[in-house]
Amino acid sequence: AQTVTQSQPEMSVQEAETVTLSCTYDTSESDYYLFWYKQPPSRQMILVIRQEAYKQQNATENRFSVNFQKAAKSFSLKISDSQLGDAAMYFCAYGTLYNFNKFYFGSGTKLNVKP
Amino acid sequence: EAQVTQNPRYLITVTGKKLTVTCSQNMNHEYMSWYRQDPGLGLRQIYYSMNVEVTDKGDVPEGYKVSRKEKRNFPLILESPSPNQTSLYFCASSYLTSGRSNEQYFGPGTRLTVT
Numbered sequence: 001a002q003t004v005t006q007s008q009p010e011m012s013v014q015e016a017e018t019v020t021l022s023c024t025y026d027t028s029e030s031d032y033y034l035f036w037y038k039q040p041p042s043r044q045m046i047l048v049i050r051q052e053a054y055k056q057q058n059a060t061e062n063r064f065s066v067n068f069q070k071a072a073k074s075f076s077l078k079i080s081d082s083q084l085g086d087a088a089m090y091f092c093a094y095g096t097l098y099n100f101n102k103f104y105f106g107s108g109t110k111l112n113v114k115p
Numbered sequence: 116e117a118q119v120t121q122n123p124r125y126l127i128t129v130t131g132k133k134l135t136v137t138c139s140q141n142m143n144h145e146y147m148s149w150y151r152q153d154p155g156l157g158l159r160q161i162y163y164s165m166n167v168e169v170t171d172k173g174d175v176p177e178g179y180k181v182s183r184k185e186k187r188n189f190p191l192i193l194e195s196p197s198p199n200q201t202s203l204y205f206c207a208s209s210y211l212t213s214g215r216s217n218e219q220y221f222g223p224g225t226r227l228t229v230t
Binding site: 004006009035042043044045047050091093095102103105106107108 | 148150155156157158159160163173203205207217218219221223224
C-alpha cells in the first residue's frame with residue numbers, strides 16, 4: 001500500500017515570508033496524482049494544489065507552488081508571501097489511478113503564521 | 116451551490132447506542148467515501164463507494180457499515196459505537212474518470228464522541 005509521510009508536525013513562518021512544507025511518499029506505481037489540502041480551524045478540507053505525476057512541470061496556484069521530484073518521491077509545498085489566513089493544518093495526499101480514487105493522506109503539518 | 120453536507124455536525128453518544136451519520140452531495144458524483152481524522156494519523160479511509168449498490172472497505176472498516184441506495188447519499192452507520200470510534204469524520208465525493216484521480220470534495224465534518 002502507498003504511504004505518505006509528512007515529517008514536520010508543526011512549523012512557523014513570519015507574515016510575508018516564505019515557508020516550505022515537506023511530503024514524501026512511497027509507491028510502485030508510475031502514474032498517480034498528488035494533492036495538498038488545507039484544513040483551517042473551521043475543519044473544512046480545502047484543495048490547495050494538485051500535481052499529475054506524468055507532468056514534469058511543477059504546479060502553481062497564485063502564492064502556492066510545489067516542488068515535485070518524482071525520482072525522489074518528494075512533493076513539497078511552498079507558500080510565498082505568507083498571510084495570517086494561511087495558518088492551518090496542511091495535508092499531503094496521494095491519489096492512485098489503479099484503485100479508483102483511493103486516497104492516502106499524510107499525518108499533517110500545522111502551520112503557524114506570526115504577525 | 117455545489118456541496119457535500121453531513122449531519123449531525125456534533126454528536127455525543129454512549130457506548131453501544133446505534134447511530135447514523137448522513138452524507139449527501141448535489142454534484143452527481145459517482146464516488147463517495149468516508150474518512151476518520153485522528154491526531155497524528157491524518158485521514159484514514161473507512162469505506163468508499165464507486166456507484167449505487169457498489170461499496171468496498173477502506174483501511175479502517177471495523178465497527179462501521181455503509182450503504183449506497185441512492186447516488187447522492189452515503190450514510191455511515193455505527194451499529195455499536197465504542198470509545199475508540201471517538202473521532203472527526205469526513206464524507207467526500209468526486210467524479211470517477213478512467214485514468215484520472217479527481218479531487219475529492221469534502222463535507223464539513225462530524226465530531227463524534229462516544230462515552
